[in-house]
Amino acid sequence: MDDFSWAYLGLLATGMLLWLVYGLARHDPVIVVTNGIALVLQLVLIALKGHRVPKATRRAGGMAYSADHEGRHPDQDPASLS
16 A cells, blocks of 8 residues: 555545535436445545554564564574574
């Protein structure tokens, strides 16, 4: 989700919402359904971006921990990497 900026996601959702309002004003079910579905999917993307796990956080045994700058677990012995 790092490929999509907050500005892009927000602007696209705003455009979809405006098209949805336009479709409602025209009583056009094709515009309403299409943009309603697209807006729901866009909101899912926004939610996923808001709840993503930061890159520095890794999973080990179900427990989250922050890796060091070389990607090692804090308990990992550097000598064992040879």
